[in-house]
Amino acid sequence: xxAADASALIRERFGIDAVADGGLGVTLPSQRWEEFARFxxxxxxxxxxxxxxxxxxxxxxxxxxxxxxxxxxxxxxTMRTRLPAGETRCPTLTGLYQGADWxxxxxxxxxxxxxxxxxxxxxxxLSDDWEGYPLRKDYAVDxxxxxxx
Amino acid sequence: MPETRQVVxxxxxxxxxxxxxxGPQHPSSHGVFRMILTLEGETVVAVDxxxxxxxxxxxxxxxxxxYVQYPSIASKTDYxxxxxxxxxxxxxxxxxxxFEVPRRAQYLRxxxxxxxxxxxxxxxxxxxxxxxxxxxxxxxxxFLYCIREREMVLDRFxxxxxxxxxxxxxxxxxxxxxxxxxWDKKVRETLDVIEARLDEYEAMLDANAFFRVRxxxxxxxxxxxxxxxxxxxxxxxxxxxxxxxxxxxPYSSYEDFDFxxxxxxxxxxxxxxxxxxxxxxxxxRIVRQGLDGLPEGPISSRPGVKSVGQVRVPKGEGYxxxxxxxxxxxxxxxxxxxxxxxxxxxxxxxxxxLAVLPYIxxxxxxxxxxxxxxxxxxxxxxxxx
Numbered sequence: 001x002x003a004a005d006a007s008a009l010i011r012e013r014f015g016i017d018a019v020a021d022g023g024l025g026v027t028l029p030s031q032r033w034e035e036f037a038r039f040x041x042x043x044x045x046x047x048x049x050x051x052x053x054x055x056x057x058x059x060x061x062x063x064x065x066x067x068x069x070x071x072x073x074x075x076x077x078t079m080r081t082r083l084p085a086g087e088t089r090c091p092t093l094t095g096l097y098q099g100a101d102w103x104x105x106x107x108x109x110x111x112x113x114x115x116x117x118x119x120x121x122x123x124x125x126l127s128d129d130w131e132g133y134p135l136r137k138d139y140a141v142d143x144x145x146x147x148x149x
Numbered sequence: 150m151p152e153t154r155q156v157v158x159x160x161x162x163x164x165x166x167x168x169x170x171x172g173p174q175h176p177s178s179h180g181v182f183r184m185i186l187t188l189e190g191e192t193v194v195a196v197d198x199x200x201x202x203x204x205x206x207x208x209x210x211x212x213x214x215x216y217v218q219y220p221s222i223a224s225k226t227d228y229x230x231x232x233x234x235x236x237x238x239x240x241x242x243x244x245x246x247x248f249e250v251p252r253r254a255q256y257l258r259x260x261x262x263x264x265x266x267x268x269x270x271x272x273x274x275x276x277x278x279x280x281x282x283x284x285x286x287x288x289x290x291x292f293l294y295c296i297r298e299r300e301m302v303l304d305r306f307x308x309x310x311x312x313x314x315x316x317x318x319x320x321x322x323x324x325x326x327x328x329x330x331x332w333d334k335k336v337r338e339t340l341d342v343i344e345a346r347l348d349e350y351e352a353m354l355d356a357n358a359f360f361r362v363r364x365x366x367x368x369x370x371x372x373x374x375x376x377x378x379x380x381x382x383x384x385x386x387x388x389x390x391x392x393x394x395x396x397x398x399p400y401s402s403y404e405d406f407d408f409x410x411x412x413x414x415x416x417x418x419x420x421x422x423x424x425x426x427x428x429x430x431x432x433x434r435i436v437r438q439g440l441d442g443l444p445e446g447p448i449s450s451r452p453g454v455k456s457v458g459q460v461r462v463p464k465g466e467g468y469x470x471x472x473x474x475x476x477x478x479x480x481x482x483x484x485x486x487x488x489x490x491x492x493x494x495x496x497x498x499x500x501x502x503l504a505v506l507p508y509i510x511x512x513x514x515x516x517x518x519x520x521x522x523x524x525x526x527x528x529x530x531x532x533x534x
Contacts, residue, residue: 021467047373047376048376048379048392049376049378049379050379050477050479050496051479051481051494051496055483055491055492056492071376071392074397078468097377097379098374098377098378098508099377099378099379099504102500102501102504106500110206123201124200125200125201125204125533125534126201126204127201134206134209135206135208135209135492139209
């Protein structure tokens with residue numbers, strides 16, 4: 001599976017032009033997030049789950065990114081989806097990749113993105129009673145700690 | 150019920166379950182890490198891994214510190230392999246900004262990274278053998294030997310950078326220190342000593358029946374699981390996949406170097422041990438090649454700055470990765486054109502490697518938990534970031 005083959009297949013199945021960014025970059029609506037990940041895993045052979053994270057674009061909403069790889073090809077696919085402003089829900093990939101479990105929990109912990117269908121969505125790095133989501137742009141660096149309870 | 154907490158029925162016939170807390174101050178956690186084990190007799194049936202005790206929100210720190218300030222802080226993510234942590238960050242900045250790095254700096258980065266791998270693996274081997282305790286001929290024996298060798302590498306780093314743990318060696322566009330006079334001779338002597346001592350370690354361990362019993366067939370990671378979880382480094386290479394960032398996407402002149410990427414297929418603790426023992430020798434080989442072929446020239450492509458905000462990166466984004474001692478260490482960086490990143494994501498190798506624990510520990514005895522965790526070689530600064 002070369003990048004050109006993968007790119008053609010993506011265009012045929014999803015009607016999206018993949019951007020060459022060292023690998024392939026694909027921007028999807030969140031409704032097709034899981035469908036595309038399944039396609040990438042099963043048909044593009046991207047069985048390696050590298051990482052998942054988000055970027056807070058302030059009033060333009062969150063962007064969720066996920067990087068998966070086909071280690072044999074080699075082929076790298078970076079999936080992106082933009083959640084509309086105020087929207088925090090995104091489908092989970094835990095049904096496809098076990099690695100998505102902790103990565104999505106971290107993303108939830110830091111950004112408050114709620115991965116719908118995640119079996120165990122709780123904070124992972126911060127304590128359970130932490131208030132706010134530190135990597136959001138509106139979270140001040142000097143936010144005082146909540147008083148000791 | 151979440152999959153990670155699902156109870157797997159194995160071994161013990163009784164239905165009595167015991168929840169046992171392991172950590173966060175357990176000596177084998179090599180940091181601060183808590184596991185909530187569900188036991189049936191002595192057999193672990195479920196693990197809930199609790200991390201975050203060392204969390205400093207490096208990603209937020211990265212957004213608040215400039216490109217000049219952050220590299221020395223980056224070394225605190227993985228403090229056992231600080232050189233490669235710094236390298237991951239500066240590589241990401243250089244990739245997004247399209248900064249050139251002089252060849253001499255590239256070679257010295259390779260030398261530093263490989264020496265760091267040797268030092269890091271020394272610590273891994275020593276602590277792992279100490280965790281497995283008395284079965285290996287007196288607890289701390291291998292540990293003390295390994296620390297003795299690690300000290301020699303740290304002495305070389307001290308001569309190079311003035312620091313022994315957190316170096317601040319890299320900067321965006323190159324490195325900060327050139328080699329002192331006579332350094333290469335000392336490095337070669339160090340490598341000769343370590344190379345000979347590796348044979349001693351192997352003689353102590355490979356011929357030790359207890360060591361083999363405690364590691365062979367224990368903590369098996371299958372090829373499929375390794376990929377689905379996203380483990381990297383010695384873990385994935387111990388599971389039959391020859392994935393190494395130095396080969397998959399050569400950076401910093403690694404394409405000039407001749408080395409082997411060891412692969413083992415068993416996927417157990419012993420396979421990971423074998424992979425790392427070969428990596429020791431390959432790292433020694435790479436450092437020697439680097440010293441032999443060290444080009445002349447400048448060590449940084451940009452002039453010094455008078456204030457910390459003077460390095461700016463054009464608008465853009467990119468992901469750069471390096472092969473650290475524990476696997477793929479990467480930084481995803483988004484720049485808005487200012488002196489600080491808009492967003493910095495750390496892909497810590499230890500985080501992804503540790504995420505495999507809930508899938509491989511159930512079914513083993515409590516004593517094996519320590520052996521498995523040691524074979525994963527997590528550094529909690531990098532897990533929690």
